[in-house]
Amino acid sequence: MPNQNPLFIPGPTNIPDRLRHAMNVQTQDHRAPDFVKTFAPVLEKTKTVFATRDGQIITFPASGTGGWEACITNTLSPGDTVLVARYGMFSHRWIDMCQRHGLDVQIIECPWGSGAPADKFEEALKADTDHKIKAVLVTHNETATGVKSDIAAVRGAMDAASHPAMLFVDCVSSLGSMEFQFDNWGVDIAVSGSQKGFMLATGMAILCVSPKALAAIETATLPRTFFDFRDMMKANASGGFPYTPPLNLIYGMAEALK
Numbered sequence: 001m002p003n004q005n006p007l008f009i010p011g012p013t014n015i016p017d018r019l020r021h022a023m024n025v026q027t028q029d030h031r032a033p034d035f036v037k038t039f040a041p042v043l044e045k046t047k048t049v050f051a052t053r054d055g056q057i058i059t060f061p062a063s064g065t066g067g068w069e070a071c072i073t074n075t076l077s078p079g080d081t082v083l084v085a086r087y088g089m090f091s092h093r094w095i096d097m098c099q100r101h102g103l104d105v106q107i108i109e110c111p112w113g114s115g116a117p118a119d120k121f122e123e124a125l126k127a128d129t130d131h132k133i134k135a136v137l138v139t140h141n142e143t144a145t146g147v148k149s150d151i152a153a154v155r156g157a158m159d160a161a162s163h164p165a166m167l168f169v170d171c172v173s174s175l176g177s178m179e180f181q182f183d184n185w186g187v188d189i190a191v192s193g194s195q196k197g198f199m200l201a202t203g204m205a206i207l208c209v210s211p212k213a214l215a216a217i218e219t220a221t222l223p224r225t226f227f228d229f230r231d232m233m234k235a236n237a238s239g240g241f242p243y244t245p246p247l248n249l250i251y252g253m254a255e256a257l258k
C-alpha cells in the first residue's frame, strides 16, 4: 500500500489503494437503475460478514456512534431497563448514550481491561423475575483496551436464565477482523462501521437486525427520524434510500465485500 500514513491504530485503518479507488466515483442519480444495481447486492452480501441468514442489514450515513443510537431508539422506550457491563471507553460511552435517552441503565462495573462478565449477567437476569430488562448490551472488542468479550458466553448466560431480553452487540472494531456469528450467537442487533474491518473511509454505520428486534419497533417509543429502521427498510426494498446515500462508501463496500 503506497501513499499510506504510518498509522498504527485499531481503526480507522489505512485504506488499501484498491478500496480508495473504488470509492472514487463521480456523483450519480441515486434514484437511477445504476445505483440500485450496486446497492442491493451490497446489502445481500453484507449478511455473509455477519454470518446471518435471517438478519436484516440496515446502513446509515453515520459513524459507529450513530449505529448505537439507531439500535436503541428503534427498539426501546423511555424508562426501559437495559443491562450493560462497563469495562472500557466504548461500553462507557454506550452507557452514557442510553442514560441520555432516558433509559434505566443497570450497570455492572468491571475492571477496565476485563471483558463482559457472563456469570454476572446470568445472576442479574435470574434476579429480574419480572423481565424488566429489555436488552443486554455488550461491546465485543473494547478497542481502547484491546480486550475481546465472549458473546457466545453472554448468550449462554441469557439462555441459562431463560430471559427474553434482546442481545445488542457493538462489533464496530471486530466485524471483519474477528470471528462474528450473528445467528449462532443469537444476536438481536449488531452495530458496526465502515472504517475498521471493512477498511473504508468513515461514514457508514452498518447494522444487522434480527426478526425479534424488528418486531420490537412496533412498540418502541424513543424518538427517531433520521435513524428510523422502517423508513430505511421501506426505501431499500425498492433499491433506494430515504435521503441522499453515501454513494462513495457504497461503492467502496461493494469492493470490500469481494
Ligand SMILES: Cc1ncc(COP(=O)(O)O)c(C=O)c1O
Pocket (backbone or CB within 6 Å): 011, 063, 064, 065, 066, 090, 139, 141, 142, 143, 144, 170, 171, 172, 173, 193
Ligand atoms: C468498539 C467501538 N465502539 C464504538 C466506536 C464508536 O464508533 P465511531 O467512532 O465510528 O462513532 C468505536 C470507535 O472507535 C469503537 O472502537
